[in-house]
Amino acid sequence: MVLDEVERRRALSPALVQPFMRAIMEAQFPAPGRTITIKTFLPGSGTEVMELCRPSDSHLEHVDFECLFSCLSLRLLLRVFGSLLLERRVIFTADKLSTLSQCCHAIVALLYPFVWQHTYIPVLPPAMLDIVCTPTPFIVGLLSSCLPQLTELPLEEVLIVDLGKSRLLRQLxxxxxxxxxxxxxxxxxxxxxxxxxxxxxxxxHLSTVVSEAFVRFFVELVDGYSSSSSSPVPCSFQREGFRKAIPSKTVRRFLEVFMETQMFGWFIQERELRRQALTGLFEVRVQEYLESIHENEHRRVNRFLKGLGNKMKFLSKK
Known part of the structure; x- marks a missing residue:
């Protein structure tokens, strides 16, 4: 929303951007779940009012899933999501800065409780374009106007996602x-x-639903984690025991690769070093899952849907 307004004002006159940004910076930072009102003057329109709401859940701050779903089909979104879990190189392209920024922030938020450990530049300046030639993982946002220059570079294996036309320009x-x-x-x-x-x-509210769906995905994915790290001794995670405890062959096959990523390594390290201190959304959902798993004999997909459905009923009562 803020970047959209910046672009609108910049199109009228670059001089209109600074007063708007100053008004935002001078406003009191809202508490989680609270809203602030920004009043600014725009020539020809008079005083305009904008409301900015800070999400209750901190990992959803500055995240706009609506933009992501409007730019990418569900199938394409999950293809990109899977590629990021394997820490591949991904370039997003769009015509607008706000689209790049919003979609990059949203796709990274979907990785929670895992955290991207590599280069992350939502909007890459054209002067730094050669960064995409690096052999290490990255998430980069690039204006569509830079695509001709991009095609001339010696790129490694990379996924190029066109947000404007919901398609892959390059894939593996x-x-x-x-x-x-x-x-x-x-x-x-x-x-x-x-x-x-x-x-x-x-x-x-939509962001909460989307976030809960992906959190549930990860809860199901690592449903043997707690039993594989029950010892109070730090660094007690039993990697092979964890993998073998997963009943699904396809999940085990995926975990063989996923467990080698830096994201997974960080995830385990954080939980081993701060075993008693971590009480975030993921930990809450894991505990709920463990409490219900023995009572539910349905198939995995039904359990997934039922778990999320119950959570949504709970949210609607708040």
Whole structure:
């Protein structure tokens, strides 16, 4: 929203951007879940009022899933999501700065409770374009006007995502088979029903539904983690025991690769070093999952849907 307003004002006159940004910087930083009102003057329109709401959940701050879903089809989104879980190189292109920024922030938020450990530049300046030639993982946003220059560079294996036309300009051709099929199917089912589950078309509520769906995906993915790290001794995670405890062959196959990523290594390290201190959304959902798993004999997909459905009912009562 802020970047959209910046672009609108810059199109009228660059001089209109600074007063707007000053008004935002001078406003009191809102508490989680609270809203602030920004009043600014725009020649020809008079005083304009903008409301900015800070999400209740900190990992959803500055995240606009609506923009991401409007730019990418669900199938394409999950292909990109799977590629990021394997820490591949991904370039997003769009015509607008706000689209790049919003979509990059949103796709990174979907990785929670994992954290991207590599180069992350939502809007890459053209002068730094050669960064995309690096052999290490990255997430980079690039204006579409830079595409001609991009094609001239000696790129390594990279996924290039066109946000404007919801397509891949370059791919590795295995993106459809990265995620475990049953978990992907369950995730797709929930995301297709995201508006229904949100009950109303409120962007912040929709973000909660989307976030809960991906958190549930990760809870199912690492459902043997707690039993593999039950010792109070730091660094007690039993990697092979964890993998073998997973009943699904496709999940085990995915984990063989995923466990080698820096994201997974950081995830384990944080939980081993701060075992008693971590009480975030993921930890809450894991505990709920462990408490319900023995009572629920349904198939994995049904358990996924039921778990998320119950959570949405709880949210609607707040």
């Amino acid at each position: 051709d295995d993106e459809d088979s990265i995620l475990p099929s049953k978990l992907q199917s369950a995730l797709e089912t929930v995301l297709e029903r995201r508006r229904e589950l949100a009950y109303e078309r409120d962007s912040s």
